[in-house]
Amino acid sequence: MSQDTLAYEDALRIVLAARTRLPAQACPTTACLGRVLAEPLVSKVDLPPFDNSAMDGFALRGDAVVPAGAERDVEGEQAAGDGIAHARHGAWEIMTGARLPDGLDRVIPVEQTERLSSSRIRLLADVTPGQNVRHAGSDVRRGQTVLAAGTTLAPQHLMLLASLGLGDVSVIERPRVAVLCTGRELVDDPAQTLSPGQIRNSNGPFLAARLPLAGADVVHVETVGDDAVAFEAALRRALDAGAQLIISSGAVSMGRYDFVPQALEHIGAETLFHKVAIRPGKPLLCARLPGNALLFGLPGNPIAVAVGLRFFVEPALRVMLGLPQEMPRRVPLFNAYSKKPRLRFHLKSRLRIDGEGRLAIEVLGGQESYRIQPLADANAWAVVPADIDALAAGSLVDVYGPGHLEFPLPCESPI
Numbered sequence: 001m002s003q004d005t006l007a008y009e010d011a012l013r014i015v016l017a018a019r020t021r022l023p024a025q026a027c028p029t030t031a032c033l034g035r036v037l038a039e040p041l042v043s044k045v046d047l048p049p050f051d052n053s054a055m056d057g058f059a060l061r062g063d064a065v066v067p068a069g070a071e072r073d074v075e076g077e078q079a080a081g082d083g084i085a086h087a088r089h090g091a092w093e094i095m096t097g098a099r100l101p102d103g104l105d106r107v108i109p110v111e112q113t114e115r116l117s118s119s120r121i122r123l124l125a126d127v128t129p130g131q132n133v134r135h136a137g138s139d140v141r142r143g144q145t146v147l148a149a150g151t152t153l154a155p156q157h158l159m160l161l162a163s164l165g166l167g168d169v170s171v172i173e174r175p176r177v178a179v180l181c182t183g184r185e186l187v188d189d190p191a192q193t194l195s196p197g198q199i200r201n202s203n204g205p206f207l208a209a210r211l212p213l214a215g216a217d218v219v220h221v222e223t224v225g226d227d228a229v230a231f232e233a234a235l236r237r238a239l240d241a242g243a244q245l246i247i248s249s250g251a252v253s254m255g256r257y258d259f260v261p262q263a264l265e266h267i268g269a270e271t272l273f274h275k276v277a278i279r280p281g282k283p284l285l286c287a288r289l290p291g292n293a294l295l296f297g298l299p300g301n302p303i304a305v306a307v308g309l310r311f312f313v314e315p316a317l318r319v320m321l322g323l324p325q326e327m328p329r330r331v332p333l334f335n336a337y338s339k340k341p342r343l344r345f346h347l348k349s350r351l352r353i354d355g356e357g358r359l360a361i362e363v364l365g366g367q368e369s370y371r372i373q374p375l376a377d378a379n380a381w382a383v384v385p386a387d388i389d390a391l392a393a394g395s396l397v398d399v400y401g402p403g404h405l406e407f408p409l410p411c412e413s414p415i
C-alpha cells in the first residue's frame with residue numbers, strides 16, 4: 001500500500017471532524033416525515049386527556065367489587081365526543097372512548113349485563129374499581145419526554161405528534177447536497193441514441209434518488225465533460241445553489257483526463273485525503289472548498305459511487321443531522337468468503353432467512369465495481385475489514401443497510 005493511501009478508519013475520522021451539526025428549524029408536522037428531531041419532545045398534555053371507557057357497556061360506581069346480580073337504574077347515556085356529565089347514583093350507558101361521567105369509576109361490557117327494562121339493568125359479572133377504564137395520563141403524562149432528540153420521524157411518531165396536538169416540531173435542517181457527474185462519455189437523455197463509446201449516466205440518477213432517503217436535499221445536479229474549466233464552473237453553480245456537500249463522480253484516478261485533483265488545487269481547495277485502502281472506490285478524494293463546503297470526489301465506477309455515498313457521505317450526513325455513528329449488525333455469513341488482504345471490502349450482499357428462519361448474509365457474485373446488476377439484487381452491504389483475508393461460512397460479518405436510515409427485514413422464502 002502506498003504511503004498516502006489512508007486506512008478507512010483514518011479517512012472516516014477526517015470526514016467526521018470536517019462536519020458539525022446543522023441548526024434546528026421549525027417544521028409543520030404535516031411535512032416532518034423522515035426529519036430528525038432536534039430536541040427531546042416533552043408532552044404538554046396527558047394522553048388519554050380524560051378518563052374514558054374501553055368498552056361499550058355501562059359505567060357505574062360502588063364498593064370494592066360490585067357483585068354479579070346487582071341491579072342499577074340507568075340514568076343517562078354518554079357517547080364518544082360528549083362533554084362533562086355528572087352521575088348521581090345510577091349507571092350510565094357508555095360507548096368506547098366516551099368520557100366517564102364524574103363520580104363513576106368502572107365499566108361493565110354490555111354483553112355482561114341483562115336489560116330488565118329501558119331504565120334498569122342487572123350485572124351478570126363482578127365489576128372491580130377501574131375495570132375497563134382508560135385513565136387520563138395512563139399512556140403519556142404531561143411533562144413526560146415522549147421522543148428523544150435524534151429520532152427520525154416515522155409514521156408511528158406522527159401518530160403521537162398528532163395525538164399531542166402539535167402543529168410543528170423542531171427538526172434539524174436537511175443537509176444540502178449537489179451532484180456533479182463527470183465524463184464526456186455520459187449521456188443523460190434516455191431518448192438519445194448512444195454513439196459508439198458513449199454510455200448512460202447511471203451514477204447521477206442513483207445519487208439523486210439515494211440522497212433524499214439519506215435525509216438530504218439535492219440542490220443541484222449537473223453533468224460535465226472531461227474539462228477542468230467546465231468542472232470549476234459547475235462547482236460554482238453547486239455552491240451558488242447552497243450546497244454544503246458536493247459529490248462528484250469520476251476523474252479522480254490515474255488517467256490523462258482525471259482532472260478533479262488539479263481543478264480543486266486551482267480553486268484553492270484543501271485536499272483532506274486522496275486514496276483510501278478500500279474496495280471498491282480506492283481513488284476516493286475528499287476536499288474542503290473555500291467557504292467550507294466538503295467535496296467527495298467519488299471514483300466513477302458505479303459501485304465505487306455507491307460505496308462512497310454509503311460509507312463516506314452518509315457518515316458526514318449523520319454528523320450534520322446530529323445522529324451518532326452507525327453500529328453495524330453482526331450476521332452469520334451464508335457462504336465462505338475470501339478476499340485480497342490490506343483492503344477493507346464493501347460487498348454487494350443479500351440479507352436472507354435460512355431454512356430455520358435465521359438471518360444470514362449472502363455475498364453476491366459479481367463484485368467488480370462496474371457491475372450494477374448485483375447491486376440491484378442486493379439489499380445490504382457486508383463489510384470485511386482490511387486485516388481479514390478469509391471467513392468461513394457461519395462467521396459473523398458486519399452488515400449495513402442500503403442506506404443509513406434503512407435496514408432490510410427479509411420476508412422472502414428461505415435460501
Ligand SMILES: Nc1nc2c(c(=O)[nH]1)N[C@H]1C(S)=C(S)[C@@H](COP(=O)(O)OP(=O)(O)OC[C@H]3O[C@@H](n4cnc5c(N)ncnc54)[C@H](O)[C@@H]3O)O[C@H]1N2
Nearest residue numbers: 181183201202203204250251252253254258299300301304
Ligand atoms: N492506472 C490505473 N487505472 C485505474 C486505477 C488505478 O489505480 N490505476 N483505479 C481504477 C479504479 S479502482 C477506479 S474505481 C477507477 C476510477 O476512475 P475515475 O474516478 O477516474 O473515473 P472515470 O475514469 O471517470 O470512470 C470510471 C468508470 O466509470 C464510468 N462512469 C463514470 N461516470 C459514470 C456515470 N455517471 N455513470 C455510469 N458510469 C460512469 C466510466 O465510464 C468508467 O468506465 O479507475 C480505475 N483505473
Ligand code: MOO
Nearest residue numbers: 280281282304369
Ligand atoms: O476502486 Mo475501483 O471502484 O475497484 O474499480
